[in-house]
Amino acid sequence: MASCLDDDHVGRLEAVVSHWRMVHRGERLFRAGDHFRSLYALRSGSVKTVTSDTCGGEHVTGFFMAGETLGLGAISTDAYDCDAIALEDSSVCVIPFGPMEALCRELKPLQHQFHRLLSTEIVRESRQMTLLSGMSAERRVAAFLVDLSRRLQQRGYSPRSLTLRMTREEIGNYLGIKLETVSRAFSRFQREGLLHVDGKHVELFDVEALALV
Amino acid sequence: MASCLDDDHVGRLEAVVSHWRMVHRGERLFRAGDHFRSLYALRSGSVKTVTSDTCGGEHVTGFFMAGETLGLGAISTDAYDCDAIALEDSSVCVIPFGPMEALCRELKPLQHQFHRLLSTEIVRESRQMTLLSGMSAERRVAAFLVDLSRRLQQRGYSPRSLTLRMTREEIGNYLGIKLETVSRAFSRFQREGLLHVDGKHVELFDVEALALV
DNA sequence: CGAAGCTTTGATTTGCCTCAAGTGGGGTGG
DNA sequence: CCACCCCACTTGAGGCAAATCAAAGCTTCG
Structure with a gap:
């Protein structure tokens, strides 16, 4: 401000x-x-x-x-x-x-x-509404990670390496999906080589590809 | 203002x-x-x-x-x-x-x-996000009608009789569900005696019950 | 070191979507 | 004025993505 x-x-x-x-x-x-x-x-x-x-x-x-x-x-x-x-x-x-x-x-x-x-x-919430009403579970998780990455970058941190401060349940609740679905999305992205997950730590290999999921 | x-x-x-x-x-x-x-x-x-x-x-x-x-x-x-x-x-x-x-x-x-x-x-959108992420298709439709009813009442119109200016498709898009699902929700509420639908015109018989669906 | 909570993964169920068919109303042109 | 067409809507049948149920591995922390 x-x-x-x-x-x-x-x-x-x-x-x-x-x-x-x-x-x-x-x-x-x-x-x-x-x-x-x-x-x-x-x-x-x-x-x-x-x-x-x-x-x-x-x-x-x-x-x-x-x-x-x-x-x-x-x-x-x-x-x-x-x-x-x-x-x-x-x-x-x-x-x-x-x-x-x-x-x-x-x-x-x-x-x-x-x-x-x-x-x-207002704009941020409006975008979140669009995400919640139109996108598949995997896209929601991808968009969530891309958003975090972007915000970290804005504040001068690495956009590729993130430490999640919230649980899978909180992420799922925020995204309107269940925690198991969040976990499966992470696993799938990892299998596809888009990122590496280790508990709370996530390494993003390809933010652009993630944004297009 | x-x-x-x-x-x-x-x-x-x-x-x-x-x-x-x-x-x-x-x-x-x-x-x-x-x-x-x-x-x-x-x-x-x-x-x-x-x-x-x-x-x-x-x-x-x-x-x-x-x-x-x-x-x-x-x-x-x-x-x-x-x-x-x-x-x-x-x-x-x-x-x-x-x-x-x-x-x-x-x-x-x-x-x-x-x-x-x-x-x-900001609060309105926040509530809409909650609706989109947590609620079943029928609850979304019910909440949509209750919200419309409340806003009409605020402006001095009847809260029971509404004319929808938008199509089922637009409602569905807004609520993150398909137009067929919107239509089925209307039909079901009518079968349960909560309202009467006739095309664009909706008569709400029990707004309180609708809010609890 | 044990308990509680978090996460992952698998098997099954279900609510909503998709596809499909038919109805009705409003506007347009003959 | 009427017949037609288009569009919005309703309703049914079947499929799929995500929820639910279940179980086991992993962390964290007292």
């Missing part, structure tokens, strides 16, 4: 976003229904968001890595719409929303950057 | 949102890739949004009715991310985005209302 500001204004933003917080593995950053006060920018670690439907079932709605922002759905109702659970020990910047909005009224570039952030989330 | 403003300020908003436009059935309001200049508030009629994936397939990402806003995904990249196609002759307010952002910097209630609008879209 700060990248859009010049030095004078970065200070103003830092005054608003001055606090941060640790979240240990398995701990909740916020819960569905909690009163909304702040957005959270993930500094390190990773987090999943989960909604629990009426009859006890859970659904993983997203995986977040360092640099991504949590809590955007809470603005609409002044309450978080999901639980955010750390997948490993993580740290977040606390962004108090009232002061943040106030600063957006003053700093045009910050305002625009914030609007882009919200809009990007 | 205007509901959050007092009389003085409504004038300011009206100065920004002064133009409107007709879109005839089948016509495109905007296309994926078009340069982003404006959001569109649907005044009357209905519109679907469609993304075309790489290999020619289309995916319906949303149905919009009067009072809802189109183009929110375009803010992130300065280009629309989908086609918006009128399902019947419709009219839209044109909301030039630059002036709109400027006014949001001046009017705090307008700014907040706009943030809520974006956030609501």
Whole structure:
């Protein structure tokens, strides 16, 4: 967010976003229904968001890595719409929303950057909907890996070597398929020479081919 | 959007949102890739949004009715991310985005209302993802009808009597199932006394039961 | 070192898709 | 005005991808 500001204004933003917080593995950053006060920018670690439907079932709605922002759905109702659970020990910047909005009224570039952030989330979810409604199980898994790879690359990490912070069950839940199906897709991709799986560690040999599966 | 403003300020908003436009059935309001200049508030009629994936397939990402806003995904990249196609002759307010952002910097209630609008879209899509990844074909159709009913009620129409502006194929595409499956779900709900279908016209007898299917 | 949880793989079942045939309604041209 | 055609819809039969059920190997961690 700060990248859009010049030095004078970065200070103003830092005054608003001055606090941060640790979240240990398995701990909740916020819960569905909690009163909304702040957005959270993930500094390190990773987090999943989960909604629990009426009859006890859970659904993983997203995986977040360092640099991504949590809590955007809470603005609409002044309450978080999901639980955010750390997948490993993580740290977040606390962004108090009232002061943040106030600063957006003053700093045009910050305002625009914030609007882009919200809009990007809309586009991301829209793409995920397309994936969930049209694609086969294997394509979903492939797209999931390609997406992770792309996001790692954006943040300066290797796009070929990834460590999955979530279980097969969480991946399956996120993709709308069962954990056994996720496992079979991994095995098949490995048999076809597209990647190598070893538990939580995945080595991608051919991201382009994976994107075309 | 205007509901959050007092009389003085409504004038300011009206100065920004002064133009409107007709879109005839089948016509495109905007296309994926078009340069982003404006959001569109649907005044009357209905519109679907469609993304075309790489290999020619289309995916319906949303149905919009009067009072809802189109183009929110375009803010992130300065280009629309989908086609918006009128399902019947419709009219839209044109909301030039630059002036709109400027006014949001001046009017705090307008700014907040706009943030809520974006956030609501995020929550809506998040719910749709849950639906697509976890639910059976029949539940998807039931949820689709309940959602339509709720939105009609919000806008002051009868929540029990609806006229579908889209085909079975478009519904199926939106829900990630085939048109035959949509048709079978309608027939089954009718057999169970939950509703009456006659082509495009649907009479809901028991919205609560439908929500629990 | 043992227990609990995660992962892989195989066998069987099932819900939805595919293919196919027939109906009905609305628009068009004769 | 009517006959025709096209398109959207309904319904049935059979097949397939993924779910479910089951079992064994592997990790992690107290």
